[in-house]
Amino acid sequence: MxxxxxxxxxxxxxxxxxxxxxxxxxxxxxxxxxxxxxxxxxxxxxxxxxxxxxxxxxxxxxxxxxxxxxxxxxxxxxxxxxxxxxxxxxxxxxxxxxxxxxxxxxxxxxxxxxxxxxxxxxxxxxxxxxxxxAPADALLCQPGTHCKWAEMAGGEVACFTTAMTGELFALLRKHGLLAAQLGGEVTPGDAFLAGVEEGKRRDLAASLFGIRAAGLLGLRDDADAAAFASGLLIGGDVGARLAGSAHDTVHILADPGLGGLYALAVEAHGRAARLVDSHAAFAAGIIRIGELIA
Known part of the structure; x- marks a missing residue:
């Protein structure tokens, strides 16, 4: 053809x-x-x-x-x-x-x-x-329903990992024991950062139940539960990926809202974060593919 x-x-x-x-x-x-x-x-x-x-x-x-x-x-x-x-x-x-x-x-x-x-x-x-x-050799993150983490080497995608971070959060908000507590707004404040710190324990199942217990025992206002849960999931995701990476900076392809949450989590783990315009990145990529075809 x-x-x-x-x-x-x-x-x-x-x-x-x-x-x-x-x-x-x-x-x-x-x-x-x-x-x-x-x-x-x-x-x-x-x-x-x-x-x-x-x-x-x-x-x-x-x-x-x-x-x-x-x-x-x-x-x-x-x-x-x-x-x-x-x-x-x-x-x-x-x-x-x-x-x-x-x-x-x-x-x-x-x-x-x-x-x-x-x-x-x-x-x-x-x-x-x-x-x-982003540099030709870098760690790139694409937050979303299924968060993608890609190791770039020489300008190519060398390897990658997908984490169902966003989908897990959505499921927790709609179904199960914690749903009634997770109706609050997710903001980049103290509750979110506390969740990121909790995520460093790498004990996700127990930490999630801790949200239920914190509400029952008056340890945390349920208005902050969604932000805490988001920080827990994002923090765990970020921590797992950074544990195996030597890069000191993560380039995040996302809008400022979700991208900003991931940037906070990256910085809480001692690395730098840079936001990248994902639409500009897609346009540059598809144009280059088009040039190779044309």
């Missing part, structure tokens, strides 16, 4: 619940738009129509897709590329649905008998380095 994107193309960061469309012109973002048409909002067999609708709004252009659109719940499953990997490997393995529509593959890794995968984050990780937002 002969393919070419050319200097003008559409890029879509197509996740589970949201997607962001980028109009790329001559190596720069000319227009962008975000909506809630993630893959779970698209009916079976409806992706071709979704792509056509995007082209109606942005122009009848070639399209490069990344994220969960290439998973087994998306448009079509794009095989993973094994890490370590860089832009060249991703560009070569793009799954072409037709000569003008391609899906960037995700990455996989197997280390110490444990497998891990990502889709979409690889474009941001490589893009952060390509745009000069």
């Amino acid at each position: 002969v393919v070419s994107l050319g200097p003008r193309f559409l890029a879509i960061d197509w996740g589970t619940t949201n997607r962001r469309v980028y109009l790329i012109e001559d190596g720069a973002v000319a227009r962008t738009e975000r909506d809630d048409r993630g893959v779970t909002a698209v009916a079976k067999g409806g992706f071709e129509a979704e792509a056509a609708a995007v082209r109606e709004r942005f122009g009848d252009l070639p399209m490069l897709l990344a994220g969960m659109v290439g998973s087994n719940i998306g448009w079509r499953a794009a095989p993973y590329v094994a890490a370590p990997a860089g832009f060249g490997a991703l560009a070569e393995a793009v799954l072409w649905l037709d000569p003008r529509t391609g899906i960037v593959p995700g990455l996989s890794v197997v280390a110490d008998g444990r497998g891990d995968v990502m889709r979409g984050e690889e474009v941001q990780l490589l893009g952060a380095v390509a745009a000069g937002l």
